[in-house]
Amino acid sequence: METQTTKEKELPNHYTASDNRYDDSADLYRRCGRSGVLLPKVSLGFWHNFGGVDSYDRARAIARCAFDNGITHFDLANNYGPPYGSAEQTLGKLMDDDFRPYRDELFIATKAGYDMWPGPYGNWGSRKYIFASLEQSLKRMRLNYVDLFYSHRYDPNTPLEETLQALVDIVRQGKALYIGISRWPLEALRVAHDYLKAHDVPMLIYQGRINLLDREPINEGILDYCQRQGIGFISFSPLAQGLLTDRYLHGVPDDSRMARNHFLKKERLTPELLNYLQRLNATATERGESLAEMALSWVLHQQGITSVLVGASSSEQLQKNLRSVHAQPFDENIEAIV
């Protein structure tokens, strides 16, 4: 496996993927629920660091590093940026610059559900919004189809059948191969599962947040339901946006997400939380791991988890996170502290 880290300034313009990218296959891939799809245990998210405001060379280095290490799954959404849509545009440029020859080796996801354009048809779960949004996403990403399309959130005001039928029709049109849902409550998830199954488009995957600081989908029975029904589960923000790393153990670094104080607010880092993170870090050290590695492997050891969907602001971070794929199992001691 390639361990070299690619610095922005050294990035060659022509890209040939590493010949060793699948050397770790036996450890890296997991079956996604009861489907034919294998996903890497560590997948790459484009929410941060791939927008129009970010360095293209750095985004390119991270994406190349991912693919060179067997991370075949890239996760996007219509509104990732900033500005909205620009992460998908970055993916489109990456396809043209580097990844077009490897399209069939990539599993690319996007989503619709949050505010995207003004007016009544640019948000939530109507058929009108979902169809238009996916059309726009495909253009930005310079793709004919996505491998996975998600409803990004539950819409309490649109009949679930309208949203779900739109998802079915998208698959029938060949614009997405598989369907997932994100952040839907358990009761709506049940309806979605039954509806999609009855229409021969079984739900591939559920996307929710599980990490050492947030176990809502476990506590609410969502992970258990997915496992019993053969639906994969991918955990977003498995590092709690960086809290579950060494990033904030000694202050708030200037180049960190928390320094931007937007999605990760400084108030979140209370003395109690910092104390807890330090205890977790001590446990990780005892295990011979970094806090990030332990946090990711904790998620990966929960029954029913297919993949952790990480973000990274450098290829070095991503490579460190990949070590979690080989992490040792957890004994009761970790549960005692966490």
Ligand SMILES: NC(=O)c1ccc[n+]([C@@H]2O[C@H](COP(=O)([O-])OP(=O)(O)OC[C@H]3O[C@@H](n4cnc5c(N)ncnc54)[C@H](OP(=O)(O)O)[C@@H]3O)[C@@H](O)[C@H]2O)c1
């Ligand atoms: N479905 C949804 O509603 C939803 C919501 C949120 C996210 N997502 C998906 O989940 C993906 C991941 O979310 P996330 O970015 O919040 O994930 P995360 O993995 O919890 O946090 C990523 C951040 O943690 C820091 N980090 C990562 N690895 C590190 C390491 N080894 N050492 C030190 N710091 C490290 C970096 O922060 P710095 O930038 O400070 O270096 C990085 O940007 C998103 O890109 C998106 O695809 C989906």
